[in-house]
Structures are given as structure tokens and as C-alpha cells.
Amino acid sequence: MTTIALVAHDQKKDALVAWAKAHEAVLTGHTLFATGTTGGRLQTETDLAVTPVKSGPLGGDAQLGAMIAEGKLPVLVFFIDPLSAMPHDVDVKSLIRLAILYDTLLAVNEETATAVMKSLSVA
Template identity: 65%
Template sequence: MARIGLVAHDDKKDELVAWALANRDRLSRHELWATGTTGGRVADGARLALTRLKSGPLGGDAQLGAMIAEGRLDALVFFVDPLTAQPHDVDIKALTRLATLYDTLFAVNRATADAVLAAL
């Protein structure tokens, strides 16, 4: 059982929910963590049990980053919207830096999320 973090920018939340629903059976075998708003959407839309952290702008990104730094997260699925400026961009960069630094399986879109899930 892997520990997987889930997060998505606002314009990518529907896409993450659709991906989670399509992969519900496989995801249900893992321990899932998500930022607040994304977690609520995934829990409702894909009917998956998960632990909700704070909303991204309120520290959820930092909580996921801390989990990575502490070795408590095996993979991160973060559906990124590259076309929209994010008000908490510094937090997002910190999370992606930690995922890279700690060599965490890291997906930024549906194609890489499929590859990460297949690797687990």
C-alpha cells in the first residue's frame, strides 16, 4: 500500500476527479491524502476514502511538502494548470521542489498520473 498525495489547481479539479473515478479500484488500495478542496471533490466525485488536509492556499501544499520531507508520502499527483497564475505560487514551487529533491514519484497531468499509478 502506497501513500499518495492528491492536489489540483482549480481549473484542473474536474480532470483529477475524472481520473480518480476512472482509477477508483486501484486508488482504493492505497492510503490517500489530499488538500482540502481537492480532497472534498475527489471523495465525493470518486467515492474514495482519503485524509483531507488544509486547503492549498491555507497550508495544504506545505503539509504535503512536509510529508514528503519526512518520508511519509510515496507519490504525489498534482494536476497543474500551467495557464493560470496562482496566488500562492511560492507554496506550489516549494511543493514541486520537495517532490523533486526527495525523488518522489510525481505526476503533473493525466498521462504521468497513469504512469505513477502503474508503477506503484
């Protein structure tokens, strides 16, 4: 069992929820965190037990970054929308930077997230 954070930009929330449903059997065996709206949607649209943190722009990205820095978050799945400007872009960059710095297993799109789930299901 590991701790996984699930995050998605607004235009990617539908994709993340659909992806989570497709991988619900594997995700169920892990401790899950998610930022604001994404976490709420996962709680209502799946059977997953998700602990929500604040919305990304309101500090959720920073909360997850702190978990990474403290060694409490080994996996981050973040469906990023590369075509939309983000008002809290500095927070997103900080979260990604911390994930890289602390060698966090990081998936930023559906294909890599699926590969991560496959690796966790055989580990």
C-alpha cells in the first residue's frame, strides 16, 4: 500500500475521473489524496476513499508539495492541461519541482498514469 495524490486541471478533471474509474481496483488498495474539486468529484463519482486537501490555487498544491518534502507522498498523478494558462502556475511549478527533487513517481498524463498503476499492481 502506498500514498497517491490525484490532481487535475479543470479541463482534465473529466479525464482523471474516467481514468480513476478504470483503475479503481488498483487504486482501492492505496491511500488517496486529491485537491479540492478533483477530490470532491472522485468521492461522488467513484467508490474510492479519498482524503481531500484544499483546492490547488488555495493551497492544495502546497499541501501536497509539503507531503512530498516530508517523504509522505511517493506517487503523484497530475493530469495537466498544457493548453490553458493557470493563474496559480507558480504553485503548479513548485509542486512539480518538488516531485522531481524528491524523486517522486510522477505521472502527468493518462498513459504514464496507467503505466504507474500497472507497476503498482505487480509490486
